[in-house]
Amino acid sequence: MKKKQIIIFLILLGISHNLTSQNKNITINIKRNSDNSVDFYYEKKLPGSFYISIEFTSLSNTYNKKYHTVVKNNSGRLFKLKPINKEQPINFSYKYSYIQGTPNPKVDKLFAYTLPFKKEKGITILESTNLNEVYFGSEKPSNWKSYVIDRTYADTVCSMRKGLVVKIVNEFNTDTLTQYSYKSKMNSILIEHSDGTFASYKGFKKNSFLVKLGQTVYPQSQLGILDAFNDSTYRLYFHIYYLINNDLNLKGKVSLKEQKSNNGFLTPYFYTTNGSEQLKHKNDYIIDFNEATFFQEFTKREKKKYLKNPENFN
Incomplete structure (x- = not known):
């Protein structure tokens, strides 16, 4: 799996009252107050959880050295620097970095997921290889687990669990002229779950x-339509992972072979006609679920709304 991008910024601050460092996803805002304290705020353009780490490279007239937290809201206050000498300003420089997710979350490894197509459909499960290991010689994560489902038509992909849509890649057009063994450029969707795991779905037709x-989605919510992978194959890649490495220090560029994943991968339980089970390579399954599995993360209000108008949850 391609290593997630970690973005790092260096800000040199003098005594200006409102200085801002901007990047594509997260903005840090600085406010100097009349009592010489300094407030740090953030603005986040993307939904979902992000781990932020702030490290001061120089600091005077205050005590704090490092700060880190997980932010979920669109904006908010991070922390305040208070001066030792209240008559003098605080001077500092700092750098900050961030990565999507909550480091080492309390993952529910026994959670029963629904499979990513409509109930009663038959599927064959294939386990996917790690492309960085196969094609670039990098080290495969020790708990790597990813799946492939091939269809013979442009089937509709469904959500496997209640969650928040935190990323959509909608860039790539269908290429029917080339026969592929794998594709790196695929339209995809990423959904964050309440226990800190993420579900990655790849293989959608553009638009x-x-x-x-x-948007909040639910089990069996329709996400999008599969794209043609080869002449007669429509392929979905999917896996569930979580952030395990919160060391955001960048030590220069490394080759693909030297890259290591920041993520841990889950071997999930899925509900089929056999009950809740872990999937096996090349085995056939019929998609199924019971009421307890389907509603396990619904609030009472959501369940009531669903029972009244289930089409609003598709």
């Missing part, structure tokens, strides 16, 4: 998404 960024 076929049926959900929006920031």
